[in-house]
Structures are given as structure tokens and as C-alpha cells.
Amino acid sequence: MAKDSKTQFAILGVLTFGPQSGYAIAKFCREVVGFFWSESFGRIYPQLKQLHAQGLVRKRDQTGSGRKKTIYSVTAKGRRVLEEWLKEPTSHQPARNETLLKVFFGAEFPTELSTNQLSALVEAQTEMLKVLKGIEQQVETMTEFSEQQRLHFGMTIRLGILVAQARVKWARECLAILKLESNNGNTP
Amino acid sequence: MAKDSKTQFAILGVLTFGPQSGYAIAKFCREVVGFFWSESFGRIYPQLKQLHAQGLVRKRDQTGSGRKKTIYSVTAKGRRVLEEWLKEPTSHQPARNETLLKVFFGAEFPTELSTNQLSALVEAQTEMLKVLKGIEQQVETMTEFSEQQRLHFGMTIRLGILVAQARVKWARECLAILKLESNNGNTP
DNA sequence: AATTGCATGTAAGGAGTTACATGATTAA
DNA sequence: TTAATCATGTAACTCCTTACATGCAATT
Numbered sequence: 001m002a003k004d005s006k007t008q009f010a011i012l013g014v015l016t017f018g019p020q021s022g023y024a025i026a027k028f029c030r031e032v033v034g035f036f037w038s039e040s041f042g043r044i045y046p047q048l049k050q051l052h053a054q055g056l057v058r059k060r061d062q063t064g065s066g067r068k069k070t071i072y073s074v075t076a077k078g079r080r081v082l083e084e085w086l087k088e089p090t091s092h093q094p095a096r097n098e099t100l101l102k103v104f105f106g107a108e109f110p111t112e113l114s115t116n117q118l119s120a121l122v123e124a125q126t127e128m129l130k131v132l133k134g135i136e137q138q139v140e141t142m143t144e145f146s147e148q149q150r151l152h153f154g155m156t157i158r159l160g161i162l163v164a165q166a167r168v169k170w171a172r173e174c175l176a177i178l179k180l181e182s183n184n185g186n187t188p
Numbered sequence: 189m190a191k192d193s194k195t196q197f198a199i200l201g202v203l204t205f206g207p208q209s210g211y212a213i214a215k216f217c218r219e220v221v222g223f224f225w226s227e228s229f230g231r232i233y234p235q236l237k238q239l240h241a242q243g244l245v246r247k248r249d250q251t252g253s254g255r256k257k258t259i260y261s262v263t264a265k266g267r268r269v270l271e272e273w274l275k276e277p278t279s280h281q282p283a284r285n286e287t288l289l290k291v292f293f294g295a296e297f298p299t300e301l302s303t304n305q306l307s308a309l310v311e312a313q314t315e316m317l318k319v320l321k322g323i324e325q326q327v328e329t330m331t332e333f334s335e336q337q338r339l340h341f342g343m344t345i346r347l348g349i350l351v352a353q354a355r356v357k358w359a360r361e362c363l364a365i366l367k368l369e370s371n372n373g374n375t376p
Numbered sequence: 377a378a379t380t381g382c383a384t385g386t387a388a389g390g391a392g393t394t395a396c397a398t399g400a401t402t403a404a
Numbered sequence: 405t406t407a408a409t410c411a412t413g414t415a416a417c418t419c420c421t422t423a424c425a426t427g428c429a430a431t432t
């Protein structure tokens with residue numbers, strides 16, 4: 001079980017930022033690393049159980065005032081396991097890109113189909129860019145994180161920005177090329 | 189069945205480039221669109237069966253000289269289904285990025301762990317860049333494809349190049365920042 | 377009083393990879 | 405002759421999302 005899944009490492013990693021409940025781990029994934037990582041409840045809770053059985057996390061029931069919940073923290077063993085993973089080479093297998101597939105097959109159909117997809121991409125990535133730049137500005141003020149954590153968080157945001165910019169640049173280039181094409185080809 | 193899977197469209201799309209056997213479809217996926225899409229035998233053969241049952245592809249047994257095989261081609265109905273999909277909006281949900289996760293969690297560990305990951309990324313993406321630029325140069329000579337097909341194929345390669353360049357630029361930026369950090373921080 | 381958010385889990389099902397199984401043809 | 409490639413499929417298994425189920429606490 002869990003031969004290739006990275007969920008265990010995602011959980012251990014989030015817990016190095018501080019003890020958390022399962023619910024808070026999911027929230028952290030969604031709100032902080034959501035633009036490059038996702039984890040669902042359906043994986044987090046069973047995985048926490050397993051991590052506990054392996055001695056990689058510690059459980060503490062919080063029964064005082066407010067809601068009762070189980071707070072997890074990473075053990076020394078858990079930290080070592082996470083560190084081993086951080087040392088491992090990462091496979092850079094390209095992910096499936098649905099837009100590229102559509103643009104590729106667009107060769108056999110009216111140009112409009114491709115330009116619509118490209119325009120939608122420009123719009124979506126421009127919006128994404130706005131969001132990421134907003135976060136980038138706010139990183140310095142996130143005092144819930146340490147200096148190091150802010151630095152590393154900022155770096156991840158930065159890649160998001162550069163890639164989004166590359167996509168926008170690409171889509172505009174393609175739109176320009178396809179516009180030329182249709183002007184030349186459709187009225188002989 | 190097949191509620192979210194794009195395999196059916198990938199197959200239909202490849203078949204618009206010409207009639208093919210299931211094996212040849214897999215080969216096409218691997219060799220032509222492999223850097224942004226993947227399909228395995230385990231999905232292609234069952235999906236072809238289903239596409240045939242739906243009347244989206246046509247079967248023709250080739251029993252003449254050479255190996256016997258089944259050649260599939262896309263029907264008019266199949267073309268319409270593919271076109272509908274090309275018109276549909278594409279969700280731009282960011283994929284999981286393992287390197288970013290490692291760099292993010294690297295905040296809690298020796299800087300070396302992050303720099304190793306970043307260096308490996310530079311290396312891998314530089315290599316990828318070399319491959320893609322090679323393909324880009326060859327696109328014009330691929331006479332097995334039409335003018336339009338070469339144009340659209342070239343566009344997909346172009347995004348690969350721009351994104352790989354963005355990643356290399358990013359990783360170098362990060363390496364420079366982390367080098368400064370360790371020079372300032374480790375010897376007070 | 378009602379809604380939103382916190383909190384924890386399970387179950388079902390889809391998507392996809394990999395391994396297995398089989399065999400023919402072709403090139404080295 | 406032996407390895408590689410062509411060719412077709414199935415089975416097992418993992419990963420992951422989504423839906424379901426439940427209930428309390430805080431906010432409006």
C-alpha cells in the first residue's frame with residue numbers, strides 16, 4: 001500500500017509547519033499549496049491513521065474548551081522519513097495537458113476552435129497571474145510563517161507566476177499566427 | 189463509464205490523422221504527443237471496443253501480407269463528438285508539482301536538500317529543452333503531416349519550450365537566492 | 377433559528393498504470 | 405537464432421475524487 005502516493009509526505013510536510021488536525025491539514029493544502037498540490041479528506045484521514053500506526057505522527061486529543069479534535073504532530077522518525085523523501089530524485093514526467101491536446105487536434109477543424117481555447121487560456125492564466133502576484137505581495141506579512149518558510153513559499157509562488165506568464169505569452173503568439181493564417185488562407 | 193476520461197477523445201483525435209491500429213495509436217501517443225499526453229495499452233484497447241460499440245470508430249481487418257491487424261478509422265459521428273469536445277471549455281486546474289512540494293517543505297531542512305532538487309530540475313529541463321528544440325527544427329520536414337498539422341504540432345512544441353525555459357530560469361533564480369542566504373546565515 | 381464552518385470518517389466508483397499472457401514477424 | 409518490434413488483449417492493483425453520513429460550534 002502507498003507505493004507511489006505522495007500523500008504521506010504532504011501530510012508529514014504540513015505537520016512540520018506545526019501540529020494540526022486532519023481538517024486543518026486539508027484546509028492548509030487547499031488554501032496555501034492549493035495552486036500546485038491537492039489532497040482530499042478521503043485520503044488524509046486514512047493516511048493519518050496509517051502514519052500513526054507506523055509511528056511517523058503523534059496523536060493528542062484536544063478535549064478542552066471549543067470543539068474536540070485530534071491534533072497530530074510529526075515524530076522524529078516521521079521527520080527522518082520526510083527528509084529521506086526530500087533527498088530522493090524527483091521524476092519530471094510531464095503532466096497531461098488538455099489544452100495542448102485540443103490545440104493539436106484543432107489542425108483538422110475550423111481555426112476558430114483553437115483560437116477559442118487559446119483565448120480562454122489567456123483569460124484564465126491572466127486571472128491566475130493576478131491572484132499569484134497578490135499572494136506574492138502578501139508573503140512578507142505572513143507572520144504565522146517563519147522567515148525560511150516565507151522564503152520557500154515565495155519561491156513556489158514565483159514559479160507559478162513565471163509559468164503562467166509563459167502560457168499567456170505562448171497563447172498570444174499562437175493567436176497571432178492563426179490570425180495571419182486565416183487571413184491568408186480563407187480568401188484566395 | 190468514461191465520465192471524465194479524455195482517452196476517448198485522444199483516440200478519436202489521433203485517428204483524424206489517419207486510420208491506425210490500436211498499437212499504432214499507442215505508438216503515436218508515445219512518440220508524437222508524449223511530452224504532453226500519455227495513453228497506455230490497458231486503456232486504448234478497451235476504449236476502442238467501446239468507441240466501436242458507440243459507432244464512433246470503424247473497424248477493418250487487415251489480413252493481407254504482413255501482420256494481421258485491425259485498422260480503426262473515425263466515423264462522421266466520431267468526428268462530431270470530437271468537435272464537440274474541442275468546443276468545450278477546458279478546466280485549467282493546476283497539476284500536482286512534486287518539485288514545488290519538496291522545495292516548499294525544504295524550509296524546515298538544510299538548504300542543500302532544496303538546492304539539490306533545483307539543480308536536478310535545471311539539468312532535466314535543459315535536456316528537455318534540447319530535445320524539444322530539436323523536434324521544433326524537424327517539424328517542417330515531417331511530410332507525413334499536413335501543413336496545418338505541422339503548424340499545430342509546432343505550437344504544442346513551442347509551449348513545451350517556453351515552459352521549460354521558465355522552469356530553468358526559476359530554478360536558477362532560486363539557487364542564487366539560496367546561495368546568498370547560506371552565505372549570510374551560516375557564518376555569523 | 378438557520379446557515380456556515382469545523383471535525384471525522386467510510387464507501388463507491390472511476391481513471392490509469394503495470395504486469396501478465398500470447399504469438400507472429402522482421403531485422404540483426 | 406535471437407532479439408526487437410508489432411499486435412491484442414485482460415487482470416490486478418493503486419490512486420484519487422466524490423458522495424454520503426454524522427454532529428457540534430459559532431456566527432448572522
